[in-house]
Amino acid sequence: xxxxxxxxxxxxxxxxxxxxxxPHFEWLVDRRVREALCPDITDYNEFAVQMGxxxxxxxxxxxxxRVSANRWLxxxxxxxxxxxxxxxxxxxxxxxxxxxxxxxxxxxxxxxGRFAAVEDAVQKYAGYKAVIVHLNxxxxxxxxxxxxxxxxxxxxxxxxxxxxxxxxSVTVNLELAKEVAARGAxxxxxxxDFAYNKGPLMxxxxxxxxxxxxxxxxxxxYKELGLYTIxxxxxxxxxxxxxxxxxxxxxxxxxxxxxxxxLGEVKAKYGHRIALKGNVDCAQLMTFGTPHEVVExxxxxxxxxxxxxxxxxxxxxxxxxxxxPENYLAMVQTVREFGRYS
Amino acid sequence: MNEKLSVLxxxxxxxxxxxxxxxxxxxxxxxxxxxxxxxxxxxxxxxxVGRRFEEGEYYVPxxxxxxxxxxxxxxxxxxxxxxxxxKSAGRVAIGTVKGDLHDIGKNxxxxxxxxxxxxxxxxxxxxxxxxxxxxxxxxxxxxVALSALLTTxxxxxxxxxxxxxxxxxxxxVKIIIGGAPVTRQYASEIGADAFASDASSAVSAxxxxxx
Numbered sequence: 001x002x003x004x005x006x007x008x009x010x011x012x013x014x015x016x017x018x019x020x021x022x023p024h025f026e027w028l029v030d031r032r033v034r035e036a037l038c039p040d041i042t043d044y045n046e047f048a049v050q051m052g053x054x055x056x057x058x059x060x061x062x063x064x065x066r067v068s069a070n071r072w073l074x075x076x077x078x079x080x081x082x083x084x085x086x087x088x089x090x091x092x093x094x095x096x097x098x099x100x101x102x103x104x105x106x107x108x109x110x111x112x113g114r115f116a117a118v119e120d121a122v123q124k125y126a127g128y129k130a131v132i133v134h135l136n137x138x139x140x141x142x143x144x145x146x147x148x149x150x151x152x153x154x155x156x157x158x159x160x161x162x163x164x165x166x167x168x169s170v171t172v173n174l175e176l177a178k179e180v181a182a183r184g185a186x187x188x189x190x191x192x193d194f195a196y197n198k199g200p201l202m203x204x205x206x207x208x209x210x211x212x213x214x215x216x217x218x219x220x221x222y223k224e225l226g227l228y229t230i231x232x233x234x235x236x237x238x239x240x241x242x243x244x245x246x247x248x249x250x251x252x253x254x255x256x257x258x259x260x261x262x263l264g265e266v267k268a269k270y271g272h273r274i275a276l277k278g279n280v281d282c283a284q285l286m287t288f289g290t291p292h293e294v295v296e297x298x299x300x301x302x303x304x305x306x307x308x309x310x311x312x313x314x315x316x317x318x319x320x321x322x323x324x325p326e327n328y329l330a331m332v333q334t335v336r337e338f339g340r341y342s
Numbered sequence: 343m344n345e346k347l348s349v350l351x352x353x354x355x356x357x358x359x360x361x362x363x364x365x366x367x368x369x370x371x372x373x374x375x376x377x378x379x380x381x382x383x384x385x386x387x388x389x390x391v392g393r394r395f396e397e398g399e400y401y402v403p404x405x406x407x408x409x410x411x412x413x414x415x416x417x418x419x420x421x422x423x424x425x426x427x428x429k430s431a432g433r434v435a436i437g438t439v440k441g442d443l444h445d446i447g448k449n450x451x452x453x454x455x456x457x458x459x460x461x462x463x464x465x466x467x468x469x470x471x472x473x474x475x476x477x478x479x480x481x482x483x484x485x486v487a488l489s490a491l492l493t494t495x496x497x498x499x500x501x502x503x504x505x506x507x508x509x510x511x512x513x514x515v516k517i518i519i520g521g522a523p524v525t526r527q528y529a530s531e532i533g534a535d536a537f538a539s540d541a542s543s544a545v546s547a548x549x550x551x552x553x
Contacts, residue, residue, distance in 0.1 A: 081443055084494060089443045149446050152403040153410065156357055197522050198540060203401040239398075258523075283493050283523050322494040 001341065006054035010130035011186065013275050014228040014250045016310050022302060022339035023054035024332065025130075027191070027232065028318040030086055036325035045121065048129075051332055054312075055130040057189075058121045060114050060176055062107055075107040078144045085321055093147040098161045104145070106168060109175035115183055122184045132187045132230065133180045135222075138214040139192035141169040148201075155206050166214040174221040181225040188227050189253070190218075194244070195235025197259040204239045212243045219248040230277060234317065236260045245270050253277035254316045258284065264304045267311075276305060277312035280331050286315060286323045291330035298334035306339070313339060343382055346372050350383035350415065355390060357407025362415040376422040380459065384412055384419075388457030392542040402450065405541065409453035416456065430461040432552040435477040435515075436487040437465030439502055442495035447521055450541040451487060458545045460485075471498070471505035478511045485548055488534075490521040499524070500532040507533075516551040520544055 001020040004012070009023045025048065034047050041047045045056040064072040070082040071091065080088030095101050108114075121131045142165035143151050154162050177188060194200055200207060222229050231249040236259040244252065252270070255261045255278035263279050270276075280286060280297050289297075298313065305311035313335045319328050343351065350365030369379045391408045394400040400408075434455055438448045445467045452462050463483065465473055477483055486506065490496045499519050506512050519529050520538040529537035536551055538544035 083443060084441050085492070091443065149406060149449060152446075153406045155403045156407045199398075200401065202403050206401070206403065284525075287493050320492075320494060 005127065006129045007125075007127060007131075007186075010054050010132075010312070011228070013310055013312055014187065014230075016275065018309055019341065021341060022306060022311055022313050022335055023130075024313040024335045024339070025053040025055035025057070025132075026314055026319050027057055027134075027189070028086065028320075029328070030319055030321040030323070032321045033319050033323055033325045033328055037329065045125070049125075052336065053129075055132045055187075056121050056125050057132050057134060058117045058185075059134045060109075060180075061117055062114075074144075076141070076144060077104065090144045090147065093145055093150065095145045095161075095165070096150060098158065098164065101161055101164055101168075106172050109172055110179060114176075115179050118180060118183050118185055126184055130187055131185045132189050133185045135173050135176055135180070135188045135190055136169060137173065137190040137192045137218045137231070138166045138169050138211045139194055140190075141172070142166060143192075152201060155202055155210060159210070162210050166211060170214045170218045170221070173218055174225075177222055177225050177227060181227055186226070186228060187230065188222055189230040189232055191232045193232075193234040194240060195233060195237050195259070197236060197256075199236045199238075200240045201235075204243075207240045208243060212240075212247065215244070215247040223248055234259065241266075241270070245274055249274060251275040251277055251310075251312070253312075254314065255279040256283075256316045257281050258316065263301060267304060271308065271310060275310040275312065277314055278305075279316045280314070282315040282317050282320065282323055286319075286327040286331070289327065291324075291326050294327045294330040295334045298331045299338055302335065302338050306341070309341075344369075344374065344378075346374065347379065347383040350379070351387040351390075354384060354387035354408055354411045354415065355394075357404065357411050359411045359414045362411035363418055366415045366418045370419075370422060376419055376426045377428040379419060380416075380423060380428065384415060385457065385459050388412055388454065391457070392454060392545060395540075395542050402446075405450065406453070409450070409457055412457045413453065431459035432484040432548065433461045433463065433482050434485045434487055434548065435463045435465060435474065435483045436489070437469035437474065438467040438489045438491075439495055439498040440468055440470045441498055442490050442492055443467045444489075444491035447491060447541075448487075448489040451489065451520065451538070451544045454541040454545050455487070455548055458549065460548060471502040474502050475505050475509045475511065478506065478515055479509070483515055485551055486515050486517045487544065487548070488517065488519045490519075490524065493523040496521070496523045496528070499528075499534070503532055503534060518544060518547050518551065 009019045012019045062075040064074045067073045077094035078090045079092035081091045228250045230251040232253040346369045353361030456462050488499045516535040518536040519534045526537045536547040538547045
């Protein structure tokens with residue numbers, strides 16, 4: 001088969017068509033791994049290109065202002081604290097009650113400059129690399145605005161507040177998506193985590209009542225704008241997986257093996273409906289294992305994921321700071337060598 | 343079960359904060375022994391919460407609201423427990439290890455341990471090895487419970503255990519660890535006494551450690 005561009009390759013996977021080889025990309029490669037492998041490259045997307053990733057990932061820009069040495073107030077009104085990783089963690093949230101919610105105004109999705117990074121990426125990479133824009137669906141924003149613990153409790157104690165927050169998340173993200181589509185990006189990914197290692201963060205009954213309707217609306221809305229969707233969520237998803245697939249996503253990521261998600265099983269059950277992205281274990285194997293073990297795990301993921309197409313190879317979450325650079329490299333080289341369709 | 347205690351028990355299972363407070367008041371007014379109110383009305387209720395969680399009937403939200411009802415009831419009962427000299431099941435210093443700001447797993451474990459009759463000293467998140475050592479030195483600690491959500495912060499569990507060892511305090515406490523990246527094998531490699539994969543199993547492990 002003729003060599004495809006990265007963009008074609010990723011789009012065809014999302015359309016369930018044949019490709020020349022398995023595409024691969026990561027949501028994040030930590031600065032320390034990047035510096036170890038390409039010390040001269042400072043631009044993140046240039047690193048992705050250098051490593052042969054098939055996509056560049058961009059975010060809408062939301063302002064943040066420093067409130068103390070290591071804390072930042074985001075435009076959304078929550079405060080994050082820096083960690084050793086490249087992303088902070090939310091430590092103060094603005095909404096506790098429905099009265100707080102009624103006083104709350106989310107950032108303007110259409111504010112000037114919001115999509116400067118998207119515009120740059122489309123201009124620089126469209127037609128060459130897949131440009132994927134990071135948005136949200138129904139869980140992360142409510143979680144940031146209330147804190148995880150308060151949000152989970154509110155499912156039981158303040159159901160109307162949770163429903164209102166989900167509704168707001170859907171509305172704001174669809175407005176953001178209009179701007180994304182207007183700028184020529186074709187793919188969005190949402191990174192809202194619904195589960196942890198042992199299972200969903202809430203019962204399937206609560207997921208169906210509180211989050212599933214919004215998930216359907218936001219995924220349908222993305223599709224109506226002509227965008228393809230990759231849904232990322234950590235954890236063991238089995239009890240709610242039918243709902244996630246039924247919401248209309250094009251691709252599921254990352255099928256976390258540590259959380260009991262088996263790529264072959266997900267492929268057998270849903271591979272005819274959606275594409276899959278994953279799932280070389282970055283929690284244990286890429287952190288503590290050897291390059292040889294990573295090569296074997298990557299080959300195994302390719303053997304399982306490749307048949308019939310619809311497969312993107314990646315780590316089981318991200319290349320975080322503790323992943324050994326040589327292990328990331330081993331995965332990349334293996335997909336290049338063994339990820340070709342004959 | 344005494345009717346008043348069963349009202350308290352059910353209020354906790356339902357996560358009904360005011361019902362649980364009323365339940366404790368009613369039980370005290372009826373002159374029930376504080377130790378019995380704790381054991382049958384509250385600890386048994388939280389055991390049932392743990393069972394339902396393990397069976398997949400309860401998820402994290404139900405567990406959190408039950409635990410908050412239990413806490414509200416316990417705060418009313420505490421003075422009476424002290425007065426009647428009811429002993430706790432053990433004293434636990436708990437925290438998320440240095441570099442890690444995630445708290446929900448640690449909070450759940452603390453709540454469930456409290457619901458099992460343990461006394462909790464919550465050291466918070468991003469807790470340095472020195473702070474754990476200090477807490478043990480301060481006395482009144484039987485168990486140290488370490489939490490980490492990230493693969494990158496998990497090594498600080500070892501650092502913490504090493505610091506406790508170097509301070510000559512290892513023999514004074516039992517150590518239990520848990521969190522998303524933690525495995526039983528890792529727990530044994532770094533010399534922890536027990537591993538818990540979730541809040542409910544942390545309670546069983548802690549109970550065994552203090553036997």
